[in-house]
Amino acid sequence: MVSEAPRAFMRMKTLHGHFAQSPFDAAEVEQYLDLSQHVFLELRHKTRVYSLACGYIARQPDVQSLRYSPELLSGSLAENELRTEATPTTIGLGFFEFQWRGHELSALHQMFGSPVGAGNAVDVFTNLVLFAKIGEAEALPLFCNELVQESEQVQAGFINVFEWHPTQQYWQARVVCPARPMASIILDAGVKEKLLADLDEFLAPETQKWYKEHGIQHKRGYLFHGVPGSGKTSLVQAIAGHFQHNLCYVHLTHPNLTDESLRAAMNQAPRHSLLVFEDIDAIFGRDRERLLADSVLTFSGLLNALDGVGKADGQIFVMTTNHRDRLNPALIRNGRADLHIEFSHASDSQIAGMFARFYPGTEHRCQDFVGNLRHRLTGRPVTTAALQHFFILHRRSSALQALDSVQDVVEELEQRDDEQRMMLEETGKQSLKEAPDKRSGH
Template sequence: MVSAAIPRSFHPFDPSVVASTSVDVANSTFVMVSSKDKSYGLILSYVATHLCGNEDHRSFDFSAGKKVTSSNYLDEDEDTHNKLVAGVGLHKFSWQQHTLHCLRQEEGDPVGTGCDAIQFESLVLFAPRVQSEATLQAFIDAVVAAAEATKQGYFSISRWSIGGEYWDEGDLAKARPLASVVLPAHIKADLIADIDDFVGDDSKAFYATHGIPYKRSYLFHGVPGAGKTSLIQALAGHYGRNIYLLQPTHPKMTDDSLQTAMEQVPKKSIVVLEDIDALFTKNRRKKVEDSPLTFSGLLNALDGVGGHDGHLVVLTTNFRDQLDDALIRNGRVDVHVAFAHASPDQMADMFLAFYPRETRDRALAFADALVAALGPDRPLSTAALQHYFVTQRRSTADGAIANVDRVAIEIDARKKMAEEEADSDDDETEGDDKDDEGKDDVGANKTAP
């Protein structure tokens, strides 16, 4: 951040941009905010929603979509929202009793070519009168504090904007109760005990005394649909923390971008790196050849994440056996949490969650009936089990027990559909190969003597 304490003859902006506006540069204080500063995206969002009504504001960046940045993290029926942030140009806005200006500007030429080009940006904030640095700093601090504030039972999800290099803040959403996430009792209890210990009052001092970065890292691994995402959401609500979602497989994610993203995460957040197995093989070779992110860059970002900000870092994967040992060693990943197919106890627990007036014996009877219907060759995810209960929401407990055969029928139908799609893809591939061979033959005939 650069303030107006620098010589008045130097301006970190083009004076002609504000020459014909109400900004009196000679009698104003200005502060420059880099796009790499954690306040950058927050300021853009604030300005867009607090514009002064008598000004003509024409430049906005517009985004439409779910309230969060990954469709996995909220129910599909959540309301969509349209989000505005201040675009390139000068904007007049209000904060408390102050009237301020914000200039969003591009710096230099784009780096890269075509769709891969990245345009670096900065903001310049203006306050009337000289020596008003305190006002501008108070505004920036207030915006950051508001973003870091959390509400018990609610959370927001933010996504890293690679082009602008700032966190795109999501709206608050109501979290699912922790009790609604059905996991083996000992796994959930051990995890909660570990997090409770980490967030305890004396924990930060212990980490500082021993020179250990104040963060706790977890690897959520196991079969799809077993509750990894649901648990992350529930933990966010339970501990009053917001989620900062990173997708390191993004084709523009560089070592520097990932490091910057980690450094800008607000205090006491949950940082999630999804599908960590999709990046590198067990021998550290890239799975996506044109990905600019390196293995060492990933490790450095994980080691430096947040420093002493009390973050919970969650890596997710369906294939732990594909991860390099260095990625998940002690100190880099503290706790491994396994997610498996639904066990009989989980079946019974979920039955009671949907039919809370029933007894444990009835729940166990449901589990026995479901296990018998599934047989030995049909593993069941907790997501599929929850789907079954949703379809039975108008049925009694007796009906849910009587209809368990439908679970097996749907599993078989989905398996058959997947096999047919795979066969269709194989046929298309073979057809393409034959077309290529035919073209080669035609070419050979044309050039043969």
Template sequence: MKEYWTSLASLLGVLAFCQTLMNSLFPPELRFAVTKHLNRLSQLFSSYCYFDITEIDGVNTNELYDAVQLYLTSSAVTSNRLSLTRATNSSSTTFALSNNDSIVDTFDSATVLWEHVVAQRQTQTFAWRPMPDEKRGFTLRVEKKDKRFILGSYLDHIMETANEIRRKNQDRLLYTNSRGGGGMDSRGLPWESVPFKHPSTFETLAMDPAKKRRIMEDLKDFAECESFYRKTGRAWKRGHLLYGPPGTGKSSMIAAMANYLGYDIYDLELAEVRSNSELRKLLMKTSSKSIIVIEDIDCSIELKNRSSKKKQSYYEPEMMLTGSGLGGDEGNGNTITLSGLLNFTDGLWSCCGSERIFVFTTNHIEKLDPALLRSGRMDMHIYMSYCTFASVKILLKNYLGYEEGDLSDDVLKELERVVDKAEITPADVSECLIKNRRDKERAVRELLEDMKRRVEKNEKNGKLRGLNGSLTVADDAEEQEKRALDSPYGEEEEIEDSICKNSED
């Protein structure tokens, strides 16, 4: 063994001497040329080609490097060594490929090898900003026969996957516009944002399960059909109108939609918008994959229904929309026109982004102008009704933990008998259950008593079907819900006829 190590040391010494001799006999330029030609010669007989993706391209950050790093988080679970990271404004931890480690990925029957190369930067050159001490990059090895396919579809797939991962890992944001657009966030935009932490989901939403499924299918179909919108020449956007009595869960529905799709929310306060041009600027500064909300649109602005009394011109002063309480007639400039609002939802300026949903909420749909409700602006009309038997069971599960079969048949039958006639909102039911959440039996008992009192009050006030069989307030609400379910896409003529009839009444 001792002789073996002695021979190995002698061989290493000879090799070092030969390298020193070659360095002294051959200039660096000649050695570089020989090495380059040897590499080219080896590439001719190799079935692979290599691509380097550096972290910094000149002085700019390489977007493709960040995308590859995120993309490999979905494949790096097969690696023995991973690095854990948590991005800014994120509540989740992601893993990535460690330094100088490699991983094999497969895409549509093509196999590639990724290697994360990290080396120390030798010298700092003069630059307008300091460079990192480490030089990072990815080396992609692909077979020559797959080169064209990999550089096209595969890299596009990486960018799309990375964007999706980035969106899922980042917390949702809730934006609001400031007075006159004067306030700016850290990015210099006229929207101020806070993390969106609303816990509402479709699972916890107190609504008929069949109606929830229809809404969820519509949202999913919208988010996955970019090619359809492009092929048909339509802007990739959709409008939802939420209407119904106060306390029926319109705001919770918006939160559930945002959590389901993973979209940000822009809560537009029309009373803070001074002009049509400012409204357009706010729209231009919204991002894709977002929900633009105008809550209680019948209260935030003095909206005149053109069909209510007489036919009016678009240019008459009465068609100005004045911010509530702002005194638009006093000349302080806080007015926008109906035309500006319509173009905001379905005009040329509404197409400056993609994958956005406009949501309007109102307690009085009859006060809104029919032009605002037509398809293309509000494509789906969702009636947020009083509690049904199915929604009460959802609330009992949410607040008291009652599962199917936990309540006695007598209690369930009594609830089913009175809930429709009680006209009680999910907000009222929730308050009763929260107040008595530590005593489940008492909570159910008080809820039943409250419903029975409401039924007696409604019967006394004549809110149920009258003696002459004509539709009353309760029946009219049921009729609106039925029409919303039968025609979820809001046929323009049907809605206009309904609005005009309600206004005349």
């Protein structure tokens, strides 16, 4: 994993002995250590390694300056469970001394300069400056690289979720959450098995060796397409947990995502990561036309990023869309989307499978539930998301009670249709109201 540490290390050696140019008040630091005997490495705020280093120092004994950061909370709690770990703390401002692998290191955490406007907020320049003795200078980049590598390790049963920050150009760790069991994903017979077999074969050591011998980038792309609420996102999460991969989201519709930023996201992606591009049809049309006025990403930039994804070390990426027919063929050809998985409205086998999962031991009732539901729907399709909502509402009901309550599914669908109809009517009224104003020039 390449981080900013080696680049900062070069600056560190260049600036050695020239502390007048340093990003800190030399007189203040001299109160704690002899600068002539130390080198430093600066970590800028809003970078991945900055947050990791602050968190590491906060966990050391004798640290007195701490800051509560609820955004650091991860995972979930059981009902009535109290959180006892100290993870939502990071260091406050000040000077810190700590050890790492036998090295005596120091850190200055500071804010300086005048507040500046940053979008809709006000920001103050913040950095963390690490110090080591001259003879141990290599410890600083090694320390940073180890923090990054540890952050990418996936614990069994959990997934690390990252998001690409297009402005600061770094992968921001968002949350560590329980992985979704693959058994909870109910698809038609053979679909899930085909996908898992494809991934197993792709990730096998002999496959990686074959790609390398033939000079082909070891990467694999998937297109999940179909109706909303059919399980595309759920399957992505389950795959990440099943193969113990980091889940990394890139929001292509972000107005600050440039071609260069997208390429950086691919090249800096955490090891063993599954990159996700949701709603790929929202950014470009079938004729490559840009659909968002404030977007600066180009279609060729997107294709180039997909073609050169990562470092060819087993990278997996998934594109999702509700409308495959709206995508340009070049975007979903082999090499960019090697396997297409269609997600339709719930089939009878999916309905039966979901009933059996939520009411284990009642397999003999599954077809009764399917029959009752289809009778009530009178030919109307239903999504797996709507069915899951039903089972959540009836989590305290017995299987027989659920069988007698299938009308709730229909009523929920009708309510959603009414809400959608009212929203469209309101939008139409607003458009008619604005039309005379446009004609009159007001």
